[in-house]
Amino acid sequence: MKKVILIGAQGKMGQAALTGLGNHQVITASRSGKDCDYQIDITDENSIRAFFKKVGSFDAVVNTVGACEYEHFVDMSEQQWLSTIMSKMMGQINLVRIGQEYINDGGSFTLISGILNVKPIPLAIADAVTSSAIDTFAKCVALEMPRNIRVNVVNPTVLEEAWDVYGEMMPGFQPVPGKLVGKAFERSVDGFLNGEVIFVDA
């Protein structure tokens, strides 16, 4: 049994990840902290550091959050780009950058990207661009981690559980059950994968 930190635990992706973490002691966190053990704002490096200091010893981080702005490219402001970058990209980079100071030897980070970087749709360019950044980040940073720490990223298609929200903007996509995405998180946390982009698509 490992001590696993799950960020975004109350979201749909967090609940999907949770189905793959049944063998572990799960510490939950989210931006609001509501119904979670801890509060963390991944867009703020001070919040990240304070969080890891508070939690103490842990073996794995599973992040399921990364807020994106959805907009047509020509209408998207620099500010909208930067708010996406600071959450889905810089936020996740900072989770690994700061978290690697605190995580136990042989621990793992599992990040989140999303299939829209290989299957583009209108409005989602900032999501797609930052997802590719994180996919490449996971591949590269795995080569630099000390103390046998591993880093992977789960790149899922849309969840069945979120199809009512996203289905209309994703014609021709096949949603997958959250439990299948949970298995990708499980393979990352419990396996020996490292520097891998774990696609879950149908």
Added chain:
Amino acid sequence: MKKVILIGAQGKMGQAALTGLGNHQVITASRSGKDCDYQIDITDENSIRAFFKKVGSFDAVVNTVGACEYEHFVDMSEQQWLSTIMSKMMGQINLVRIGQEYINDGGSFTLISGILNVKPIPLAIADAVTSSAIDTFAKCVALEMPRNIRVNVVNPTVLEEAWDVYGEMMPGFQPVPGKLVGKAFERSVDGFLNGEVIFVDA
């Protein structure tokens, strides 16, 4: 003959691109403006807008700049990440975002990424991550451009002309002549490619 804006004209990559632009009227620009027709700071959206307003009518933008911080991941600060992001990533996104308002119908943007996103080396993680962001950006934004505007990105390996500077940190890499990279820019500007990552590697 097209009117082509070349950004970073005095750099080694700019000189490589220039070898492929022999059929065109080339307007040169750089951060300092030294020995160039214009000055532009791609990290500042106001500088970008002022630049396009000054230049007037044009058919193509070829960008060869994107400043990156080189550092081991565990030693790289958020500030170093953000300065790389604001230049190589946000800067190039802003060139297209603002430039598409000013470019002629059927014009083209050619951006720059770099081979280290598929061939990682120590110290270059921020370069690699932002290069992947720009590769995906070009693929996605091409699907959204109005008025038959095209967008491509050249993803080159190291230049022979820069081997004395970068060779030591890139063991096992085969540099390519600037003229070969120039042909990639030529194919983007003079061809009909769109949303393409044009790799130049050996």
